[in-house]
Amino acid sequence: MSSTYGTIDSSFLDALIALTAEDRVSTSAALCEQHGTDESYHTAKAPDVVVFTLSTKEVSNIVKLCAKHKVPVIPYGTGTSLEGHVAALHGGVCIDLSLMTEIVEVRPEDLDVTVQAGVTRKTLNEYLRDTGLFFPIDPGADASLGGMTSTRASGTNAVRYGTMRENVLSLTVVTPTGEVVKTASRAKKSAAGYDLTHLYIGAEGTLGIVTEVTLRLYGIPESISAAICPFPSLEAAVNTVIMTIQCGIPIARIELLDENQMDAVNKYSKLNYEVAPTLFFEFHGSPQGLKEQVEIVKGIAEEFGGTHFQWADKQEDRDRLWSARHNAYYAALAMRPGCKGVSSDACVPISRLAEAILETKADMEKSDLYGTIVGHVGDGNFHALFVFDPDNEDQLNEAKRLNARIVERAIAMEGTCTGEHGIGHGKMKYLESEFGEEGLAIMRTLKKALDPDNIMNPGKIVSL
Incomplete structure (x- = not known):
């Protein structure tokens, strides 16, 4: 543990147990390693101890103990984050809130x-x-x-x-x-x-x-309908999205999957959709409102060459469709067994979306790495996943290089380095480019004012 932080010894552990219960405090190496690991490619860093809490009062008492001894505190939910958020970079106490389910x-x-x-x-x-x-x-x-x-x-x-x-x-x-x-x-x-x-x-x-x-x-909407539609090109699919949003159609979901991702989804979820750039749609509203939305979007899609809509009106059919979409990350990894992925999550103004995605696709096609594009494109947010062999440092460096290009391009387009994954410790270096030194200085000032001993998830978002 860093010398600026306190030491976790037997007396500290005894105090921790006294605040909770012995069966909810663990120094098990396997459990600690699990709690320092998320879904990302970032190196795991285990805390020294994991404590499962049941109430706000317990969390408060534990934090007071950690503050007294200047021990780092890392909160943990389900471990599904993607930028190293739960890594205990300086050891310390992981507070697992998964039992707080009321x-x-x-x-x-x-x-x-x-x-x-x-x-x-x-x-x-x-x-x-x-x-x-x-x-x-x-x-x-x-x-x-x-x-x-x-x-x-x-x-x-x-x-x-x-x-x-x-x-x-x-x-x-x-x-x-x-x-x-x-x-x-x-x-x-x-x-x-x-x-x-x-x-x-x-x-x-x-x-x-x-x-x-x-x-x-x-x-819950009175009526819900979902559909998928393939397109002759990635550009045609993205332009359909842009026009749909600019027309002010209150669509609930509009998701993009490129041809590589559709191939992976078919194999992983045992489906037989066309292997082409594809949009997934969902419409919410009254029956009449839904009909109007569908007709307008179909017209826009047809203008860009999307003609083969497949509809899912029953809940079980919609669930199957969206389950396939949600499994896209794991589907892409399954195409290269034993590999990991670097996932971008840039977000740009909707008017720059086509440019951002097409330039990313061009970078991907020039690289030897297998990659896919998928995204919540209705709000300008897209993900490029680069799959690499964790034992091949050159492949990891190439994935990081491609990800950096996406981030730099997004910021240059007045977008953001992260539309939804967050900063963690994986994207800290991009904050100055996005906010400038002045903006970053304000963040540091807030952090120092509220957490002067830097015990709360240290090493994330801003460096002190």
């Missing part, structure tokens, strides 16, 4: 719900099913809602419903000193003081630990 209160009349941070999005929607309500943010993985808040998650529904930023009303947060703060009321709007809620959304556990989340809910 759905505290559903308020149908206000269209909101309060949950503990360990509740996952699928669990919440299963619980809500009989209320006629749902929570729309869908990053693919069954992530915890605390983790989704901390990484400012997005996903396939963002084009209509927004991201976590737009759908979190209030938070309960444990600060670096162990104090408990509620960031806002449940009012749909407020002009009271600094916006503490949005300070913690996307802070990745570097300013505090989110233990409860109050979220907006939505009525």
Whole structure:
């Protein structure tokens, strides 16, 4: 452990157990390694100890102990992040919130719900099913809602419903000193003081630990219809997306998969879709509204050569279609068994989307690496996945080079280095390019003011 941090010894562990329970505190090497590992290619770094918490009070007491001894604290949800967010770069205590699974209160009349941070999005929607309500943010993985808040998650529904930023009303947060703060009321709007809620959304556990989340809910649409449509070229598919969005059509989801990704999806999910650049659509609304949306989008698609729509109106058919889309990452990796992936998540203004994707595709075709393109293109966000042999350093360096080109291109187009994965420690070097030294200095000032001993998930977002 870094000399600037305190030491975890037997007396510290005894104190930790006294605050929780012996069976919820572990120094097992295997468990610690698991908790220092996410879904990314970044090297895992295990914490010294993992503690499973049941309440905000327990989290508060543990953080107070860690603050007293200057021991690093790393929050952990489900481990599905992609930029090394959970790596314990300086050792310390991993606080696993996965047992904090209480759905505290559903308020149908206000269209909101309060949950503990360990509740996952699928669990919440299963619980809500009989209320006629749902929570729309869908990053693919069954992530915890605390983790989704901390990484400012997005996903396939963002084009209509927004991201976590737009759908979190209030938070309960444990600060670096162990104090408990509620960031806002449940009012749909407020002009009271600094916006503490949005300070913690996307802070990745570097300013505090989110233990409860109050979220907006939505009525389940009266009618839902999904479709896929292949296109003669990637450019034609992307131009269909751009025109659809610029026409103001309230489409719920519009996803792009290139021909390599469609080939991988077919093989992984045992499907037989055409191997061509393809758009996945989903429409929400009244029967009449749905019909109007579908007709307009079909007309736009036909203008760009997309003519073979395949529809999925039954829920089981839609679930199968979106399951195939959500498994795209694993499908691509399965094309090269034993390999790992470097996944980009750049986001650009919609008017620059075609340029960004086509230049990325050109880079991909010049490289020896196998790669795919997939994305939530309705809001300008796309992913390029570069698959590499983890035992081949040259391949890893090539994947990093290609990813860097995507990021630099996106920033030059007034876009962002990350549309949804976050910074972690994997993308810290791009923040200055995006915000300038002045913007980065403000972030450092916030970090130092709230966490002067740098114990909260140190080494992520900003370097001190």
